[in-house]
Amino acid sequence: MTIPAHRIAFGEHLRELRRARGWTSQEAFAHHVGLDRTYISGIERSRRNPTLDIIVKLARGLEVSPSELLSTIEP
Amino acid sequence: MTIPAHRIAFGEHLRELRRARGWTSQEAFAHHVGLDRTYISGIERSRRNPTLDIIVKLARGLEVSPSELLSTIEP
Numbered sequence: 373m374t375i376p377a378h379r380i381a382f383g384e385h386l387r388e389l390r391r392a393r394g395w396t397s398q399e400a401f402a403h404h405v406g407l408d409r410t411y412i413s414g415i416e417r418s419r420r421n422p423t424l425d426i427i428v429k430l431a432r433g434l435e436v437s438p439s440e441l442l443s444t445i446e447p
Numbered sequence: 448m449t450i451p452a453h454r455i456a457f458g459e460h461l462r463e464l465r466r467a468r469g470w471t472s473q474e475a476f477a478h479h480v481g482l483d484r485t486y487i488s489g490i491e492r493s494r495r496n497p498t499l500d501i502i503v504k505l506a507r508g509l510e511v512s513p514s515e516l517l518s519t520i521e522p
Contacts, residue, residue: 378503378513421498428453428520437522438453439514445503447512 378445379418385444387416389434405433453520454493460519462491464509480508 390412395401398416402409407429414420415430422430424438431438465487470476473491477484482504489495490505497505499513506513 376500376503379499382499421500423496423498424454424457424502425451425496427499427502427517428451431522435522437517438520439517442502442512442514442517445513447506447510 375418379421381444381446382422382442383416383418385441386412386430386434389436389441390416393434401433405429450493454496456519456521457497457517458491458493460516461487461505461509464511464516465491468509476508480504 390398390401395404398412399409402412405412407426411420415422415426427441428438431441434441465473465476470479473487474484477487480487482501486495490497490501502516503513506516509516
């Protein structure tokens with residue numbers, strides 16, 4: 373399966389923002405936002421296709437806007 | 448079921464952008480982006496929880512960035 377570029381951009385940006393905010397562990401961040409660690413890992417590795425509800429939850433956990441979380445995806 | 452505010456913001460913004468781009472019919476826009484009319488309708492009425500892949504598809508069909516499509520959702 374070919375992974376779409378937007379998923380890679382989203383996953384990499386999530387990982388960068390998570391670490392930049394001091395959440396060095398996926399486990400701790402997952403607990404913070406109420407999701408499973410394997411799910412966070414799957415998004416960061418571009419394997420998951422998160423819904424709008426999840427994108428908003430992740431953005432709030434990182435204290436960025438949902439728009440900012442998608443800002444590295446090419447138009 | 449209570450509809451989350453971010454879904455309402457997203458659905459209303461999608462409808463506004465669709466009309467502003469001249470897609471007055473949901474049916475024509477749905478065909479343009481390769482989705483079903485009932486699915487577009489469901490998103491605009493906040494009933495659907497679109498995935499990242501779908502958000503990107505909608506944004507490209509509207510010629511806006513995915514980030515812009517989420518710009519009306521409160522942080």
